[in-house]
Amino acid sequence: MRSNLGFFSDEKFRSIFFQTLVVGLFALGLFFVITTTSYNLEKRNIATGWSFLQNPAGFDISFSPFLEFKSTDTHLKVYFVGVLNTLLVSVTGCIAATILGFILGIVRLSSNWLLSRLVYIYVEFSRNVPLLLQIILWYSILIQLPRVKQSLQVLDVFYISNRGLYSPRPIFESGFSYVSIAIVLALISSFLINRWAKKRQDKTGQQFPVFSSSIGLIFIVPLILFFILGSPLSFEHPELKGFNFKGGLVIRPEFIAMFLALSIYTAAFISEIVRAGIMSVSKGQREASAAIGLKQTWIMRLIIIPQALRVIVPPLTSQYLNLTKNSSLGIAVGYADLVHGFGGISLNQTGQAIECMAIVMATYLSISLTISFFMNIYNRSIQFKEK
Amino acid sequence: MKKLLSIFAVVAFAFSAHAGTLDDVKNRGFLKCGVTTGLAGFAAPDDSGEWAGLDADMCRAVAVAVFGDRSKVEFITTTGKSRFPTLASGEVDMLARNTTWTISRDVNLGFEFVGVNFYDGQGFMVPSALGVSSATELDGATVCIQTGTTTELNLADFFRLNGISYEALPIETNDEGKENLFAGRCDVYTTDASGLSSTRAAASNPDKWVVLPEIISKEPLGPLVRHGDHQWGDVVRWSLNAMIIAEELGITSENVDAQTSSNVPEVLRLLGVEGNYGEMLELSNDWAYQIIKQIGNYSESYEANVGPDTPLEIARGLNALWTQGGILYAPPFR
Numbered sequence: 213m214r215s216n217l218g219f220f221s222d223e224k225f226r227s228i229f230f231q232t233l234v235v236g237l238f239a240l241g242l243f244f245v246i247t248t249t250s251y252n253l254e255k256r257n258i259a260t261g262w263s264f265l266q267n268p269a270g271f272d273i274s275f276s277p278f279l280e281f282k283s284t285d286t287h288l289k290v291y292f293v294g295v296l297n298t299l300l301v302s303v304t305g306c307i308a309a310t311i312l313g314f315i316l317g318i319v320r321l322s323s324n325w326l327l328s329r330l331v332y333i334y335v336e337f338s339r340n341v342p343l344l345l346q347i348i349l350w351y352s353i354l355i356q357l358p359r360v361k362q363s364l365q366v367l368d369v370f371y372i373s374n375r376g377l378y379s380p381r382p383i384f385e386s387g388f389s390y391v392s393i394a395i396v397l398a399l400i401s402s403f404l405i406n407r408w409a410k411k412r413q414d415k416t417g418q419q420f421p422v423f424s425s426s427i428g429l430i431f432i433v434p435l436i437l438f439f440i441l442g443s444p445l446s447f448e449h450p451e452l453k454g455f456n457f458k459g460g461l462v463i464r465p466e467f468i469a470m471f472l473a474l475s476i477y478t479a480a481f482i483s484e485i486v487r488a489g490i491m492s493v494s495k496g497q498r499e500a501s502a503a504i505g506l507k508q509t510w511i512m513r514l515i516i517i518p519q520a521l522r523v524i525v526p527p528l529t530s531q532y533l534n535l536t537k538n539s540s541l542g543i544a545v546g547y548a549d550l551v552h553g554f555g556g557i558s559l560n561q562t563g564q565a566i567e568c569m570a571i572v573m574a575t576y577l578s579i580s581l582t583i584s585f586f587m588n589i590y591n592r593s594i595q596f597k598e599k
Numbered sequence: 600m601k602k603l604l605s606i607f608a609v610v611a612f613a614f615s616a617h618a619g620t621l622d623d624v625k626n627r628g629f630l631k632c633g634v635t636t637g638l639a640g641f642a643a644p645d646d647s648g649e650w651a652g653l654d655a656d657m658c659r660a661v662a663v664a665v666f667g668d669r670s671k672v673e674f675i676t677t678t679g680k681s682r683f684p685t686l687a688s689g690e691v692d693m694l695a696r697n698t699t700w701t702i703s704r705d706v707n708l709g710f711e712f713v714g715v716n717f718y719d720g721q722g723f724m725v726p727s728a729l730g731v732s733s734a735t736e737l738d739g740a741t742v743c744i745q746t747g748t749t750t751e752l753n754l755a756d757f758f759r760l761n762g763i764s765y766e767a768l769p770i771e772t773n774d775e776g777k778e779n780l781f782a783g784r785c786d787v788y789t790t791d792a793s794g795l796s797s798t799r800a801a802a803s804n805p806d807k808w809v810v811l812p813e814i815i816s817k818e819p820l821g822p823l824v825r826h827g828d829h830q831w832g833d834v835v836r837w838s839l840n841a842m843i844i845a846e847e848l849g850i851t852s853e854n855v856d857a858q859t860s861s862n863v864p865e866v867l868r869l870l871g872v873e874g875n876y877g878e879m880l881e882l883s884n885d886w887a888y889q890i891i892k893q894i895g896n897y898s899e900s901y902e903a904n905v906g907p908d909t910p911l912e913i914a915r916g917l918n919a920l921w922t923q924g925g926i927l928y929a930p931p932f933r
């Protein structure tokens with residue numbers, strides 16, 4: 213009976229056979245999709261190819277803080293502007309969401325009933341209202357701010373209007389590079405001091421005032437140098453000229469709306485992850501540390517958080533991925549991210565939908581894989597190291 | 600390999616080959632027409648929730664041509680950006696959506712413009728309080744523009760040509776444009792002059808807004824279909840032409856019945872009394888009669904939706920017949 217099945221009774225053969233079959237079917241399907249698509253594109257006289265990337269865009273993008281963009285620049289540059297804007301809102305959003313999420317997660321567990329309830333309400337609200345609505349809500353609030361001619365003036369140098377937040381722009385003069393070098397050196401040395409102090413404490417039990425000495429190194433030393441060099445820094449103040457403020461730095465309401473909505477929304481999820489992480493550390497740990505006389509803040513920093521991080525980091529990674537992907541909603545408020553600029557305007561003006569979408573998808577995939585890669589390295593570094 | 604490829608091509612063909620849009624529409628029982636998300640005078644729901652406007656009439660005229668019934672249309676809203684994918688994918692049978700006929704749309708995007716139902720040009724609108732009287736004074740202004748349009752390309756060209764700078768605020772729909780403009784997020788709104796009239800008419804106090812004198816581009820707006828389906832293209836083209844020719848011949852929705860006993864040969868051909876033009880288009884022979892009866896001629900549609908007696912107050916101008924100082928012209932009906 214068994215032998216009738218021949219090769220099929222061999223588990224190894226069977227598994228290879230089915231895997232080849234699946235891969236083959238997949239390749240066939242892919243082939244079919246590609247031939248059908250190109251056939252249909254040709255039939256509808258829709259041009260294909262990548263040469264459009266070198267053509268001038270013909271439109272302007274005003275929100276491009278890192279690259280100067282003109283309408284004579286190519287669609288390829290539209291792509292880079294979009295990638296940078298996507299990264300800008302994703303990176304700042306992830307940082308803000310992490311800080312806010314950690315604080316909220318810890319507060320949620322505090323014994324203060326009112327505080328913990330407030331955080332609970334916040335979490336439930338922002339997790340359950342669709343993100344798109346939150347983005348639009350923030351934007352609608354921001355464009356109800358005073359008009360540019362009636363800007364609110366704060367501390368004499370900041371101006372707030374529905375065109376954004378204007379602030380003075382620092383102008384670094386020649387000597388400032390020494391100050392920057394001093395700051396970098398101070399950062400490196402305080403890192404080294406920290407390591408040295410830890411080692412010494414492990415060996416001898418003696419403590420070293422790492423915090424205050426680092427502050428001294430990082431702030432005081434460069435500051436003294438700054439004054440010795442004759443304050444090589446000045447500010448360009450924004451000035452209302454004609455239709456708009458000229459000069460200064462500006463943060464646009466489109467960016468602020470995206471940043472606020474993304475970080476507040478994601479912080480709600482992160483706070484729950486942090487809460488779960490902290491609760492996963494057994495109560496005995498806390499009691500034991502208290503028993504040997506550690507201070508409350510130390511218990512949190514030295515005992516609870518390091519153990520909680522092992523639980524927190526993997527889901528935190530997926531929140532970072534979510535935030536980055538959610539930044540593609542920028543189109544709702546005209547934030548010039550990758551999807552809006554390249555995947556929207558370029559796509560529409562050139563009609564190269566398949567090419568543009570393929571590039572946009574590949575880009576998101578690369579960003580996500582990069583985030584995962586670094587978070588995995590970090591995750592490995594904080595896991596239990598079994599001896 | 601070659602054989603395999605050709606098998607695939609055949610299968611692909613079977614998947615993609617329609618019987619033709621006209622047959623699809625007939626089988627479905629109604630027309631799917633892509634319009635704006637709402638631009639009063641061109642396509643917007645009226646007080647009773649019915650789509651109305653010059654473009655909406657264009658859709659209805661085609662529905663009448665095919666079904667003899669002006670209600671056999673489903674209006675599908677599209678933004679400046681979504682309109683082309685919506686048409687290309689077959690989600691709508693045609694677009695009548697303030698769309699400018701350009702070479703790249705006609706050739707590269709694979710569409711076919713079948714005519715022009717409104718000759719327009721791009722203009723600028725500012726609050727009168729700004730005290731601006733010419734577009735060349737707009738250096739440094741923030742400008743609201745709809746993305747995916749010819750507007751944003753013309754705008755970049757105009758400012759580049761005049762050596763002045765601006766800040767672009769890209770928006771998706773006319774409503775967003777209004778919101779940002781009225782809130783002062785942008786100083787200027789630029790789009791087709793007809794769209795500006797429509798936006799101005801919708802403002803709480805239209806006198807507070809001025810349309811600047813400059814018209815910076817040619818914007819021939821017309822209905823379009825997918826390239827390659829010539830039979831369907833003909834139906835849409837001649838539905839538009841029938842309305843224009845009816846105006847030329849003085850046929851209106853009121854006198855169309857009397858006109859069936861006219862002694863002018865072209866009138867008789869148009870109304871299907873003589874000849875078999877309907878058959879040529881695979882429509883009923885009274886298709887044009889029905890369009891005029893149920894929708895009216897071009898002038899009636901114009902005056903009711905965008906003309907001087909409507910809130911938009913747009914004079915006929917270029918859109919008058921070629922015999923009356925305009926450039927509206929349809930090929931002969933014979």
Ligand SMILES: N[C@@H](CCC(=O)N[C@@H](CS)C(=O)NCC(=O)O)C(=O)O
Pocket residue numbers: 634635636637638677678679696697698699745747748749750771772773774790791793794795818820
């Ligand atoms: N004619 C230009 C512009 C078309 C356009 O977007 N027009 C605006 C205003 S005139 C519009 O129809 N908006 C209606 C909507 O937002 O749905 C083009 O074809 O690119």
